[in-house]
Amino acid sequence: MRAATNDGRADVSDAPLVFAGFGVTAPERGWDDYGDVDVRGKVVVVVEGEPDGDLFNGAYTTHYQSAGYKADEAFRRGAVGLVILAGERGWARARGGADQQRILTPGAADLEFIATLDEAGKARLAQAAGVDPARLTGGQDGRFKAFELTGATLTARQSETIDTLVTHNLLARIEGSRRPDEVIVYSAHWDHIGVGGDHAGGEDTIFNGAWDNASGTIGVLEMARELSKAPRPERTIVFAHMAAEEMGLLGAYAYVADPVYPLETTVADINIDMLPLSGPTRDVPIFGKGQNTLEDDLDALARAEGRYVSDDGQPQQGFYYRSDHFPFARAGVPALMPWHGVDFVDGGKEAGWAAWRERFGRVYHQPSDEWSADWDLTSAVENLTLLYRLGLNLANGDEWPTWKPTSEFGQVRARSEAARSSR
Numbered sequence: 001m002r003a004a005t006n007d008g009r010a011d012v013s014d015a016p017l018v019f020a021g022f023g024v025t026a027p028e029r030g031w032d033d034y035g036d037v038d039v040r041g042k043v044v045v046v047v048e049g050e051p052d053g054d055l056f057n058g059a060y061t062t063h064y065q066s067a068g069y070k071a072d073e074a075f076r077r078g079a080v081g082l083v084i085l086a087g088e089r090g091w092a093r094a095r096g097g098a099d100q101q102r103i104l105t106p107g108a109a110d111l112e113f114i115a116t117l118d119e120a121g122k123a124r125l126a127q128a129a130g131v132d133p134a135r136l137t138g139g140q141d142g143r144f145k146a147f148e149l150t151g152a153t154l155t156a157r158q159s160e161t162i163d164t165l166v167t168h169n170l171l172a173r174i175e176g177s178r179r180p181d182e183v184i185v186y187s188a189h190w191d192h193i194g195v196g197g198d199h200a201g202g203e204d205t206i207f208n209g210a211w212d213n214a215s216g217t218i219g220v221l222e223m224a225r226e227l228s229k230a231p232r233p234e235r236t237i238v239f240a241h242m243a244a245e246e247m248g249l250l251g252a253y254a255y256v257a258d259p260v261y262p263l264e265t266t267v268a269d270i271n272i273d274m275l276p277l278s279g280p281t282r283d284v285p286i287f288g289k290g291q292n293t294l295e296d297d298l299d300a301l302a303r304a305e306g307r308y309v310s311d312d313g314q315p316q317q318g319f320y321y322r323s324d325h326f327p328f329a330r331a332g333v334p335a336l337m338p339w340h341g342v343d344f345v346d347g348g349k350e351a352g353w354a355a356w357r358e359r360f361g362r363v364y365h366q367p368s369d370e371w372s373a374d375w376d377l378t379s380a381v382e383n384l385t386l387l388y389r390l391g392l393n394l395a396n397g398d399e400w401p402t403w404k405p406t407s408e409f410g411q412v413r414a415r416s417e418a419a420r421s422s423r
C-alpha cells in the first residue's frame with residue numbers, strides 16, 4: 001500500500017484515482033462527498049471551491065472551500081496525493097489565484113503532492129479515465145458520492161524545494177493558580193513585510209507596519225501589563241508574539257504544530273491584528289461571526305457598554321482565514337479576532353466606512369503604514385478593555401467555549417473532547 005512519506009520528494013507510481021466532488025466531509029451540514037469509498041494509497045481528485053448557498057455560508061466562504069482543508073481531509077483518509085480541478089468561481093481564482101492559506105499544514109505530516117489542473121487538463125484526465133467531463137463537477141444537493149476513475153492511474157515524481165527560515169515566536173505567561181494547564185492565549189504577530197518598493201507616501205522604503213501589526217503587539221503588551229496587576233487567575237494566560245504571519249501565518253502554524261501548551265486544553269485564542277484607530281464605535285466587528293461562543297461572551301460584554309458585536313461586513317475578503325487565529329481554529333481551538341468598528345458614535349456608518357476605506361487604501365501593506373501623532377486610539381482602548389474582560393472571565397471560570405453547530409471546526413475540536421470532559 002502506498003503511503004505519504006514526508007521525505008522531501010513526491011514519488012507516486014500508478015496510483016488509482018478517486019473523484020470526490022468538492023472533497024468535503026461536513027457532518028454538521030449532513031454533507032459527505034466521500035461516502036464509503038476507500039482512498040487509502042490513492043490520489044483524490046476534487047474540484048475547487050464549495051457548494052453554493054445557505055447550507056454552506058452564503059456570501060462568506062467556509063474553510064471547506066480551501067485547498068488546505070481538502071488536503072487535510074484527503075490525508076486524514078490515507079490518500080497520497082490531491083489533484084484540484086480549477087473552477088470558474090473558486091475562491092482562489094476570485095482572489096487572483098493567490099491562496100492566502102497554506103495548502104499544506106506547515107510542520108505537520110502531509111500528502112506526497114498537490115497538483116492543480118486547468119480546464120484543458122481536466123478534459124485530458126476525463127478522456128484518459130473514460131468519463132464524461134460533465135461528471136467531474138461537485139454536487140450541489142448533497143447526494144453526490146465519490147467514485148473511482150478506473151480508466152486511469154497517476155504517476156508523479158517531484159522534489160520539494162526547502163527554504164529554511166529561522167525566526168522566533170515570543171511567549172510570556174501568567175501561570176494559573178488552580179488549573180495551570182488550562183490556557184487562554186492572546187496573540188499578535190510581530191513581523192511585517194520588510195524593505196523595498198517605492199515610497200508610496202512614506203518617508204522611506206521601510207515597511208514599518210505601525211498599524212499592521214505594531215498596534216496589535218502593543219495591545220498584547222498592554223494586556224499583559226494590566227492582567228499582571230489583576231489577582232492571579234485560576235487558569236494560565238499566555239501572551240504570544242507570533243513570527244512570520246505575513247509569510248503565511250508561519251509562526252502560528254509552527255506553534256500549533258509543536259504547541260508549548262496542549263491545544264486540547266487551550267481554552268481560546270484571542271488574536272489582535274491591527275487595532276482600530278478611530279473615535280468611539282458602537283459596533284465591535286469580528287472575523288468569523290457565527291463560528292463559536294466567544295462571540296456571545298464578547299457580545300454580552302459589549303452590550304453592557306451599549307455596544308454590539310457584528311460581522312466584518314467584507315465577505316469577499318475571507319478574513320477569518322487570514323491571521324494567526326486561523327491555525328488555532330484549524331486545530332480546533334476556539335478563536336476570535338476583533339476588527340475595526342465602522343458604526344461611529346459620531347457620524348454613524350457613513351463616516352465609519354469612509355474613514356476605514358481611506359486609511360486601508362492609503363497605508364495597508366505600504367511603506368506609509370507609519371506611526372502618527374494624530375492616531376485616535378479611543379476605539380482601540382474600548383476594544384482592548386472588552387478583550388481584557390473576556391480573557392479574564394475565561395481565566396477565572398470553568399467555561400470551555402465551543403464551536404457553534406454550523407462551524408466547520410467543531411468536528412476537529414470534538415476529537416479531543418475527552419481531555420476536557422474528564423476535568
Ligand SMILES: [Zn+2]
Binds near residue numbers: 245273
Ligand atoms: Zn497583520
